[in-house]
Amino acid sequence: MSDASCDIGLIGLAVMGQNLVLNMNDHGFKVAVFNRTISKVDDFLAHEAKGTRSSARTPSRSFAACSSGRGASC
Numbered sequence: 701m702s703d704a705s706c707d708i709g710l711i712g713l714a715v716m717g718q719n720l721v722l723n724m725n726d727h728g729f730k731v732a733v734f735n736r737t738i739s740k741v742d743d744f745l746a747h748e749a750k751g752t753r754s755s756a757r758t759p760s761r762s763f764a765a766c767s768s769g770r771g772a773s774c
Contacts, residue, residue: 720770
């Protein structure tokens with residue numbers, strides 16, 4: 701990517717996070733991702749997001765999705 705930042709950042713690459721990233725990417729947004737387990741990011745880029753461009757840029761906005769219900773924490 702030639703720009704200094706992404707359009708949005710997403711924290712968490714569980715099933716919902718991966719689908720959100722792929723959907724936003726399909727609609728032209730540049731998405732920065734973070735996951736507590738770095739290997740999950742590497743696996744995501746190598747498999748589900750293969751063929752998309754990756755970069756360690758600072759996002760201008762962030763999105764965090766939290767679980768709700770009994771036993772959920774965020």
